[in-house]
Amino acid sequence: MLHGHQTWEFFHQPVILATGVVGGPMEAQGPLAKDFDILHGDLWLGQDSYEKAEKKMLEQACEKAIEKAGLKKEDIQFFLSGDLMNQIISSSFCARTLGAPYLGLFGACSTSMEGLALASLIIDSQCARYVLCGTASHNASVEKQFRYPTEYGGQKPPSAQWTVTGAGTAVVGAEGEGPRVKAATIGRVVDMAIADPFNMGAAMAPAAVDTIEAHFRDMNTSPADYDLIATGDLGQIGHHIAKDLLKKHGFDMGDTFTDCGLLIYSKDQKNVLLAGASGAGCSASVAYGHILNRMRKGELNKVMIVATGALLSPISFQQNETIPCIAHAVVIENVR
Amino acid sequence: MPIYFWAFVVGGLICVIGQLLFDVMKLTPAHTMSTLVVSGAILDGFGLYEPLIDFAGAGATVPITSFGNALVHGAMAEAEKHGLVGIMTGIFEVTSAGISAAIIFGFMAALIFKPKG
Numbered sequence: 001m002l003h004g005h006q007t008w009e010f011f012h013q014p015v016i017l018a019t020g021v022v023g024g025p026m027e028a029q030g031p032l033a034k035d036f037d038i039l040h041g042d043l044w045l046g047q048d049s050y051e052k053a054e055k056k057m058l059e060q061a062c063e064k065a066i067e068k069a070g071l072k073k074e075d076i077q078f079f080l081s082g083d084l085m086n087q088i089i090s091s092s093f094c095a096r097t098l099g100a101p102y103l104g105l106f107g108a109c110s111t112s113m114e115g116l117a118l119a120s121l122i123i124d125s126q127c128a129r130y131v132l133c134g135t136a137s138h139n140a141s142v143e144k145q146f147r148y149p150t151e152y153g154g155q156k157p158p159s160a161q162w163t164v165t166g167a168g169t170a171v172v173g174a175e176g177e178g179p180r181v182k183a184a185t186i187g188r189v190v191d192m193a194i195a196d197p198f199n200m201g202a203a204m205a206p207a208a209v210d211t212i213e214a215h216f217r218d219m220n221t222s223p224a225d226y227d228l229i230a231t232g233d234l235g236q237i238g239h240h241i242a243k244d245l246l247k248k249h250g251f252d253m254g255d256t257f258t259d260c261g262l263l264i265y266s267k268d269q270k271n272v273l274l275a276g277a278s279g280a281g282c283s284a285s286v287a288y289g290h291i292l293n294r295m296r297k298g299e300l301n302k303v304m305i306v307a308t309g310a311l312l313s314p315i316s317f318q319q320n321e322t323i324p325c326i327a328h329a330v331v332i333e334n335v336r
Numbered sequence: 337m338p339i340y341f342w343a344f345v346v347g348g349l350i351c352v353i354g355q356l357l358f359d360v361m362k363l364t365p366a367h368t369m370s371t372l373v374v375s376g377a378i379l380d381g382f383g384l385y386e387p388l389i390d391f392a393g394a395g396a397t398v399p400i401t402s403f404g405n406a407l408v409h410g411a412m413a414e415a416e417k418h419g420l421v422g423i424m425t426g427i428f429e430v431t432s433a434g435i436s437a438a439i440i441f442g443f444m445a446a447l448i449f450k451p452k453g
Contacts, residue, residue, distance in 0.1 A: 049452075151452070154365045155358065196362065 004218025006186050013180040013335060014123035016116075017071075017130075017173045019288035020064030022057045024139065024165025027285070030265045035289035036166075037064045043140055043165065051085060054138035054167075057281075058083070058094040061134055061167035069130075069171040076100040076171070077128040080118050082111035082135055084142045084280050091135070100132065109233050110187070110309030111135040112168060112284035113328040117184035119172040120330070126174070134169030137279035146197065146314055160198040161235045161278035164264060168284025179295045182302075183219060185329040187211035189311065195322045197312060201238025201261070201275055204308040207325035208234060209245045211306055215329045216251065223253050227300040230291060231327070232283025232307035233261035235276030260286035260305075283307040292332070301334045343395030346388065350399040369400055376404030385409075406430040 003009040021036045028039040038060055045053040058081070066073060079098055081091035082105030095102035107114040115133030122128050140150055142163045148154040172181065190210050194203040208231045216222060223229060234242055239259040246253055260283045261276035287305045294300045308327040317323075350372070357368045379385040385405040388396045396402060407427050414426025428435065 148365065152365070157359065 003183065004214075006188070006214055007183055007218035008117070008121060008124075008186075009183045009219070010120050010124040010181055012124045012126070012174065013182060014120040014172045014174065015176045015178045015180050016292065016332065017171045017176045017178050018065050018068035019171075019292055020061035020066075020068065020134075020167075020169045021285045021289035022061045022064070022136075022167045023281075023285055024057075026139070026162075026269065027164060027166055027264060029269065032264055032286065032290045035293050036285065037061075037068075037289075040165075043138070050138050050141040050144070051089065054083065054085065054136050054141050055090045055093045057138065057165070057167040058090050058134060058136040058169070059097050061136065061169040062094060062098060062132060065132065065134070065169040065171045069173070069176075071130060071171065073098060073100070075130050076132045078103065078119075078122060078131045080105055080115045080131065080133040081169075082106050082115065082280070084108060084137050085145065098132075105135075107307075107326060107328065108309030108311055109137075109278060109280045109283060110307040110326050110328050111280050112232065112287060113184070113305055113307035113330045114309075116170060116172070116181065116330050117186065117328055119170070120181040120184060123172050123174050129174050131172045132169060133172065134167065135280040135284045136167030137163055137165070137281035139163045139165045139279070142279055146312075156274060157198050158274055159196075159201070159237055160274050161200060161233065161261060161276050162265070162274060163279035164277045164282040164285065166279070166281030166285035168281060168286075168288035170288050179292060179332045180335045181330060182333045183215075183331040185211055185215040185218060187214070187327040187329070189324045189326050191322050191324040193322045195317070195320060197310075197317050197323065199237065199275075200278060200310045200323070201233075201235035202241055203238075203323040204310055204325040204327070205234055205238040205241035205245065208238075208242050208306050208308045208327040209249070211327040211329050212242075212246065212304075213249060213251070215304065215331075219331075223251055223256065226256060226302050226304050226331075228291065228294075229253065229257050229304045229306065230263075230283075230287065231257075231259045232287065232305065233276065233278040234259045234308060235261045235274075235278065237275050238308075239276075260307075263290065280309075295332065295334055298334070302331070303333070304329055304331050339393050342392045345395065346392035347395035347399055350396075350401055354399075372400045373404040373407075376401030377408045378404075380405040380408040380412075403431065403434065406434075
C-alpha cells in the first residue's frame, strides 16, 4: 500500500527466506569474509572471460539461496535481477540457466534494493509465493566497461572507488522464518551536476539523502527508529557528504549510519581501498550477507538499506554529461 | 654530473605537467598523452626541443613529448631532401624504431601472456 508520496508499506510482510552471497579474492581478504557463502581465490572462476565469471558468480549465488531456502529451482516463480554489464547480460544469461520467468532490472548499484523492493511488492500483492532477486558485479568486467581497459593501468584519483567482485541474491516468500521486509521507498533521479566518474560517492550522496528524507517523511520515522541505516556504496567521500547534508536538513544520523562501501574491505587493503568499495555486488553482498546475518543473530532488529546507483554510461561520460543518480531504500525488520 | 641533475629536473617537470593536466584539467589519460605529444611536436617546429635535449639529455628524450619532437624532426629533415613527399615519408623515419619495438615486444608478450582484461 502506498504510504505518503513514494513509499510502499507491505502489509503481508514478505519474508527473506534465504540469501546467497558469493565473493572474489579481495572480498575473501576483507573483514566480512565469514559472511560469504562462497569465496573465490581466482578472479577468473575457471571461465575464459571476466564477463562469464560474473555470470557464474550470480548463478552460484542463486543456487545457494534456493538451496538454503530448502526449495528447488522450479519453485522460484519470478526472478528479478540486474547488473552493470551492457544489456545486463549477466542477469539475463543467469535467467537462461535458471529457467524462471524473469524481469531484468537496471538501477546500476541500486539494483539490489530495487530488486528486493519489487520482489516484496510481488509477494505482498499475492502474485507469487517465491521470488528470487539479486545482482552481481565483477571488478575486472565492470572497470573494463566503465573506466579504461584494465591492462592499460590508468591512474585513479583517491576519490575513486573499487568495484566489488561479488553477487548477492535473496529468496523472498510469503511465509516462513526470517527477517521481514516492512517498507520500501523508491527514489527519484537526482543530478547535482557532478560529471567526474572517479567521484561517484559525491555524485550519489544527494540521491541517498533525498530517498532517506522521503522515507522519514512518508513513514513518519526518524533515524533513532532504526538500529542501522546503511547506504550502498557512497564510500568515504560520499558518506561524509550524505551525513553532513542530512544534519543540515535536521537529521542527526549518529553511529547507526554506515555505508556498505566502507564495510567490505579492511583498512590495510589500502592498495584497493581508495575511497571505498562500489559496484552492484557491494550493497548486495554486504546487505544479504553481513547485515542479514547480524539480524538473524538478533544483533540488529530494524534496518534500512539505501542502495545508491550512478546512472551513467561510458558514452554519456565521454559526451561530458553529468551523472544522474538514484537511491532506493528498503526497511527490513525482525518480527517476533 | 650536472646533466643527471637537469635530466631529473626537466624529465620530472614534464611529468608534473602531465599530472596537472590529468588531475587539475581533468583530461583523460589518452588526452593527456596526446597533449604532451603535440606539445613536443610544436616545440620542435619552433626549434626549441633540440636545445632542451642538449641541456637535459634523457630528461627530454624519455618522456612522450620526445615522440612528438621525433615526428616533426623526421618530417622536416626529409622535407628538405624530397620536398612535400618527404613530410609523408619522414614522419616515421626517426620514430620507426620505437613503433616497431612496440609492435614486436607487444606481439611477444601476447604469445606468452593472456592479453585481455
